[in-house]
Amino acid sequence: MADVASNLREAAASGCWSDFFAHAKEVVAPEDVNYSMMDLLYKTSQEYDGSLDSHKQVRIGVLRNFTVDPWLPCLHTELLRKDLVGKIWLGDFDVYEGYVLDPDSAFFRTEFDAVILMFDLRGLVKDRYFSAAADLADTILAKLRLIVSKIIAGTKARVILSNLPYYPYEYDKPYSFQTAAGWPNLLRSINLRIAEEFGSEQRVSIFDLNYLMAEAGIRGSVDLRMYLTTRNPFRLEAIQGFSRVLAKVVALPYRPAKKCVVLDCDNTLWGGILGEDGPAGLKLGEEYPGSAYSEWQHFLLRLHSRGILLALNSKNNEDDVFSYMENTPEMLIKKKHLVSYRVNWNDKAQNLRELAEEINIGIDSMVYVDDSDFECNLIRTYFPAVQVEQFPLNPLEVFDFIDRLENLDFLEVTDTDRERNESYRANVERNRLSKDATDLTDFIRQLQITLTIYKNMKDQAPRVSQMTQRTNQFNLTTKRYTTTDIERFLETSDVYTMRMEDRFGDYGIIGVCIVTREEDPVHAELDTLALSCRAIGRKVENAFLHRILHDLKGSGVEGVTAHHYFTKKNKLVKEYYPDNGFDLVDGTNDHNRFEFPLSRLQADETDKLYTIKFEGF
Amino acid sequence: MVQERLQTIFRTVFCLAPDADVPGLSMENHPAWDSMAHINLLLSVEQEFRVSLSPEEVAEAVSFERLQELIAQKI
Numbered sequence: 001m002a003d004v005a006s007n008l009r010e011a012a013a014s015g016c017w018s019d020f021f022a023h024a025k026e027v028v029a030p031e032d033v034n035y036s037m038m039d040l041l042y043k044t045s046q047e048y049d050g051s052l053d054s055h056k057q058v059r060i061g062v063l064r065n066f067t068v069d070p071w072l073p074c075l076h077t078e079l080l081r082k083d084l085v086g087k088i089w090l091g092d093f094d095v096y097e098g099y100v101l102d103p104d105s106a107f108f109r110t111e112f113d114a115v116i117l118m119f120d121l122r123g124l125v126k127d128r129y130f131s132a133a134a135d136l137a138d139t140i141l142a143k144l145r146l147i148v149s150k151i152i153a154g155t156k157a158r159v160i161l162s163n164l165p166y167y168p169y170e171y172d173k174p175y176s177f178q179t180a181a182g183w184p185n186l187l188r189s190i191n192l193r194i195a196e197e198f199g200s201e202q203r204v205s206i207f208d209l210n211y212l213m214a215e216a217g218i219r220g221s222v223d224l225r226m227y228l229t230t231r232n233p234f235r236l237e238a239i240q241g242f243s244r245v246l247a248k249v250v251a252l253p254y255r256p257a258k259k260c261v262v263l264d265c266d267n268t269l270w271g272g273i274l275g276e277d278g279p280a281g282l283k284l285g286e287e288y289p290g291s292a293y294s295e296w297q298h299f300l301l302r303l304h305s306r307g308i309l310l311a312l313n314s315k316n317n318e319d320d321v322f323s324y325m326e327n328t329p330e331m332l333i334k335k336k337h338l339v340s341y342r343v344n345w346n347d348k349a350q351n352l353r354e355l356a357e358e359i360n361i362g363i364d365s366m367v368y369v370d371d372s373d374f375e376c377n378l379i380r381t382y383f384p385a386v387q388v389e390q391f392p393l394n395p396l397e398v399f400d401f402i403d404r405l406e407n408l409d410f411l412e413v414t415d416t417d418r419e420r421n422e423s424y425r426a427n428v429e430r431n432r433l434s435k436d437a438t439d440l441t442d443f444i445r446q447l448q449i450t451l452t453i454y455k456n457m458k459d460q461a462p463r464v465s466q467m468t469q470r471t472n473q474f475n476l477t478t479k480r481y482t483t484t485d486i487e488r489f490l491e492t493s494d495v496y497t498m499r500m501e502d503r504f505g506d507y508g509i510i511g512v513c514i515v516t517r518e519e520d521p522v523h524a525e526l527d528t529l530a531l532s533c534r535a536i537g538r539k540v541e542n543a544f545l546h547r548i549l550h551d552l553k554g555s556g557v558e559g560v561t562a563h564h565y566f567t568k569k570n571k572l573v574k575e576y577y578p579d580n581g582f583d584l585v586d587g588t589n590d591h592n593r594f595e596f597p598l599s600r601l602q603a604d605e606t607d608k609l610y611t612i613k614f615e616g617f
Numbered sequence: 618m619v620q621e622r623l624q625t626i627f628r629t630v631f632c633l634a635p636d637a638d639v640p641g642l643s644m645e646n647h648p649a650w651d652s653m654a655h656i657n658l659l660l661s662v663e664q665e666f667r668v669s670l671s672p673e674e675v676a677e678a679v680s681f682e683r684l685q686e687l688i689a690q691k692i
Contacts, residue, residue, distance in 0.1 A: 005628060005629045009632060034629070034661055034665055035657065035660045035661040035664050036626045036629040036630045036657065036661035039630070039657050039661075040629050069653075069656070070656075070660055225669070225671065225672055236660050236664055237664075
């Protein structure tokens with residue numbers, strides 16, 4: 001371990017960050033990493049400049065009224081496990097108000113991606129040995145509102161607001177339980193109000209430290225010795241567990257989002273084997289072990305309601321599976337929840353590939369769940385990009401399994417998310433139509449497509465950010481942006497979006513284009529252009545670009561620069577700019593640069609295929 | 618065994634050279650061993666050896682040797 005330590009220090013000192021992260025990856029691979037090592041990783045990585053694409057830097061500010069120092073190495077390690085590097089600035093003990101009320105303070109001189117706020121009641125209420133003032137909750141909420149609003153107004157950061165942890169020790173028990181003004185009740189009502197007031201704020205995420213503490217057990221998570229000596233209420237072990245969840249909240253805007261969960265059936269969706277035990281012999285419902293599978297199905301339906309697609313990949317007779325599904329009340333997942341399925345006796349890798357093609361998503365946006373070693377390894381071998389999760393054999397482990405599933409978390413759920421299931425299912429129907437149409441133009445006409453092009457719509461910022469995060473195939477520059485980044489673009493640049501509807505349904509926002517005009521006002525640059533893969537194959541990308549170019553020309557722009565940065569996934573767009581009349585002016589191994597003089601702009605035939613509307617122009 | 622594991626922690630916390638005299642270290646002779654480093658050291662030690670030191674023991678554990686003795690008593 002001493003060698004690893006000096007390797008890390010040397011790599012950091014000489015700025016060899018790829019070496020540094022290669023060493024760090026080994027260090028954090030075991031679940032239990034010694035605090036001294038976490039602290040070393042944290043301190044030695046603070047000079048990292050964010051220059052590697054593989055390791056995005058997240059600049060974090062922390063304001064607090066209790067000792068949180070041991071959280072920082074733990075949080076940093078958890079972020080590192082997600083290939084994120086926390087650059088953390090810690091505000092002095094108990095001076096949060098001083099920082100946010102002074103626009104010239106050190107806090108506002110530093111730029112943050114996220115600001116974490118952590119307060120405990122002891123710090124907020126100095127005289128808690130007396131009964132609480134009647135308006136105490138109001139006072140505390142007003143204080144939090146002020147702090148949060150100052151940060152929102154004065155920075156571009158997301159705010160991660162921890163609610164109030166329990167006291168390490170509650171005195172005066174029977175009496176304090178008795179009234180709403182008793183301290184434990186007061187704490188709960190303040191926390192409820194934090195959720196009510198800040199939960200729907202776009203830039204605020206709530207970190208439910210109070211819940212996590214209860215989950216771990218209050219006595220089990222506090223260290224009275226540390227609390228009395230250093231004002232740190234928590235045991236290191238508890239901090240490690242809490243930091244894992246905190247890192248999830250911090251990492252949400254940067255995570256690769258998965259779109260579809262593909263499920264095995266036997267011993268994964270229910271207990272037992274349909275072909276052997278028969279429908280009556282399967283375990284599902286109120287009684288253990290069936291109750292564990294019911295919990296799992298509940299969780300899957302929750303994902304479904306947020307727009308995660310569900311599909312089956314099972315070795316079974318199709319009729320048997322659907323007959324069981326539709327006729328068993330305990331079976332919560334029904335055929336209508338599935339975007340598609342492969343229930344047959346074919347090779348599961350082949351099935352998975354077909355599903356990805358049919359649903360029209362990248363195979364790497366799939367999570368595959370199966371209880372079988374063999375099938376899990378098969379998928380891992382054929383498709384390393386698929387996130388494979390082996391369902392536990394012991395049904396008791398199901399909660400832990402759910403808790404540890406990565407990349408299925410949400411920060412916000414947009415309307416497009418909620419409608420995604422319907423939209424993908426409609427796609428399957430469109431595919432059938434396409435088989436009947438005589439040619440592509442005929443197919444597009446039959447779809448009766450309406451396009452709405454929007455310009456600078458502030459309320460679409462979350463969806464725009466999400467598209468930059470999730471779109472891989474039709475994405476010219478593959479620049480990933482947070483909602484905050486998009487809000488910045490809305491102030492300084494033009495953000496165009498496109499909604500598509502056809503006779504089968506509404507796709508929602510499927511196109512994004514960010515146009516910057518920094519140096520020369522008559523010259524524009526296409527910073528980002530992405531189209532959801534659901535909209536590919538209808539030529540709408542040409543109509544979108546064409547309309548944007550017209551708008552730019554109308555506002556006095558004379559020339560447009562565009563880029564294609566090559567990735568493994570965006571080969572599809574290689575000819576996009578040339579096909580639209582752009583000139584290739586510069587090309588390297590990983591990048592092509594194009595120019596288009598707007599004097600050449602002409603009417604575009606593809607426009608006639610659609611009904612086109614405009615908003616925000 | 619305790620000594621070896623403790624040395625590793627000291628090397629990591631204090632950025633020590635491979636030839637450093639780790640068992641001879643104390644708060645008195647090593648300026649980097651300040652109160653912040655002391656807390657880091659104790660958190661690391663408690664985690665590594667799954668022991669807990671009282672505030673009095675924490676105040677007392679100001680040299681490698683003394684810390685090693687305290688740990689040895691507890692495991």
